Amino acid sequence: MAEETENIQFELTDDLVNQVESLIRLNRDKDLKNLLDDFHYADIAEILDELDLEEAMYVIKLLDSETTADILMELDEDNREKVLRNLSTKEIAEEIGELDTDDAADIIAELPQERRQEVISQIEDEEHKAEITELLKYDEDSAGGLMAKELVKVYDTWTVAGCLRRIRGQAKEVTRVHSVYVVDKQEKLVGRLSLKDLVVAKNEQKISDIYISSVDYVHVKDHAEDVARVMQKYDLEAIPVVDDDMKLLGRITIDDIVDVMKEEAERDYQLAAGISQDVEADDSIWKLTKARLPWLLIGMFGGIGAASIINGFSDAMEKFPALLMFIPLIQATAGNVGVQSSAIVVQGLANDTIDGKIFSRLLKEFALGLVNGLAIAAIVLLISHFAFKTSYYESLTICVALISVIIMAALIGTFIPIFLDKRGIDAAVATGPFITTSNDVFGIFIYFLIAKLILGF
């Protein structure tokens, strides 16, 4: 048993991929198997993501279904779809037999509607089949969609010794035992025990005497992001899921929550960057265009709106051409301030650190805008006066406009996310397209309005 311990720093090199490809080409199955046996399934998945479909299928057919089931879960979503399309329903059912119920249900949910039933009907283990079918009922963004049926459950009437004996049976099917859940005769969740508590307790003690009755849980219909927030706040590694009657339905483990958090962070990041669908750098040009064009169109209409405003003030522009030079400055500043303000509010909303007091929040942004605006305006005043020789009134216009635009952008950037959040709309949508574009247009409008007031055209 005393082999080398594994170093985790797996590195996907071109050499390795080439080696795998050449072993496939030469049909050297035994060498290929030996090579891949040394790797973690997550690493093999990384290798397969680099191969073409035919090669990937070759490897999948070569390895045993216990390994390939885990590999499947780790593949890039697009590649998994392709691989699944190349497997028969019977083969998929075999893979699924090796997976935990939550992963199995996820795989089935990814299949086209018409294949789902066929795959399910070919799962051999009847209990596994029934559990997977149950999980498929729940929305994928809910606690039910995240949970697995695998858990270790004991009745409050058992003794520690009896418990340990039965747990030995249950635990074999559960990859990781975080908590032992205690239920009463009606299968209602009444408490929990850690394996540690059991190991430390005396054999003859009764479960009802040693269990901890304060147990956190989530409802099967709770939203995935709420589950994530709760598990993170209370540093939980697993949480039981119950229905309306407190009946224990399943449990959610932290590794699934880590994935939820990561997806959430990536989605928010992309939304803020004006990308409307979940995409990756290696997606097709068509998919990337679909995700990117919508914002560009919103921005385009904003630009057309700005053009109309400038067009409307064209007489004035002829009289004060210097003002035109500063349009990009006004626009960039409005956009930047808006993005900053909204990003802070969106994060505050996500972390629940923003309370309902919109007014005091706006007041603070007003003050902040004033401070930033005065600082920027002072510098621009000097530069415009000395470098661009703007007149006294033109300089005044630019400075007053800058301060106003910064304050307005800060207020809009703060107000819109809070407003959307109150309406139940995801505030993260607001940071990108809407804020930037509306601030661009508003900013230019305010600029000309102030110019009109000060220069009186």
Next chain:
Amino acid sequence: MAEETENIQFELTDDLVNQVESLIRLNRDKDLKNLLDDFHYADIAEILDELDLEEAMYVIKLLDSETTADILMELDEDNREKVLRNLSTKEIAEEIGELDTDDAADIIAELPQERRQEVISQIEDEEHKAEITELLKYDEDSAGGLMAKELVKVYDTWTVAGCLRRIRGQAKEVTRVHSVYVVDKQEKLVGRLSLKDLVVAKNEQKISDIYISSVDYVHVKDHAEDVARVMQKYDLEAIPVVDDDMKLLGRITIDDIVDVMKEEAERDYQLAAGISQDVEADDSIWKLTKARLPWLLIGMFGGIGAASIINGFSDAMEKFPALLMFIPLIQATAGNVGVQSSAIVVQGLANDTIDGKIFSRLLKEFALGLVNGLAIAAIVLLISHFAFKTSYYESLTICVALISVIIMAALIGTFIPIFLDKRGIDAAVATGPFITTSNDVFGIFIYFLIAKLILGF
């Protein structure tokens, strides 16, 4: 023991805060204690974050140090700093005595240099003191800075029965037992066991016969974000930390990694929004200004640069005033495309899904820019021709400029993050200020250059 199970949906209401405040005002210590005893320490921390410092200190002095130590860890960082300032070094040492070594070291690291030594010297448990002192040596962004000394360790020469007996002793001090680490006589990590394996094994078996020798680990100097990536990739809930000689130094648990991931995501999000320091919505105006003004200044200089370009082409502008109207459109589009391209690249780099092939990446962005550019240009062509009555050559200028600017922005947005990453600079810095500003300026310059070529002024 059969109380009610806890519902996790704690909600921080004004009523609750008012109730706590009034109990403090009336010195009703016993009622206050009873009220707070029902809450999780993370919830009490949320309540304290709403109170003023004097009230928070009142509650902290009232509760026992076991609870307050946990509460301290959950407080908002600014509030924790204030509370610590109001505690004597002896009181802090008492709180620290209740914490795991990793949390304890974090608290001490937050103290001003001059108080640290004093607090450490007052920790009563000599072993705890030595362990905390060791942890303080490591960089906070390294595996050493994340790990705790609390772990369950067995020697490969022990039997299962002997193991279980000794684990009962060790486990009392370890909040959660994920894995039992197996070491040899030289304290070198040789493998692992799960508690489940121990529970399932027979009493007389030897550890050396049952342990799993393939154990993932990280080096004490590995970067925190790399540790996070590894634990996430391999779905680990804890990972041991070793030194150069494979000696077992500590372990990192997934809850700490969840915090690292969250901080990383928030920082990237803020960087992309042009916020240069870690801030929250309720920070002071001064702190927020320090985080926000730098980008506004970069943007301002970009705006001044754009003004210079426009100024340089002022003769042409007099001849073709219609071109001026479309400056905001050009600028907004350049900014938007740049942000989109860079966001996708930055995420790809973070997830290691982008390989070194810069050229093929740029070629793809070129194609993508061409597709998006043609779509946008076609719409703008129609609008500018019919709504703004631009001449044939003016329309042509605008369209060619739009396509060129979109392609250029996509290329810059792709190239800069990859370039920074190759130089070892965090690519996330690139998405915000630099990309937007440089694309604004370049975009306007290209616009006028193309105008000059087509309109020939």
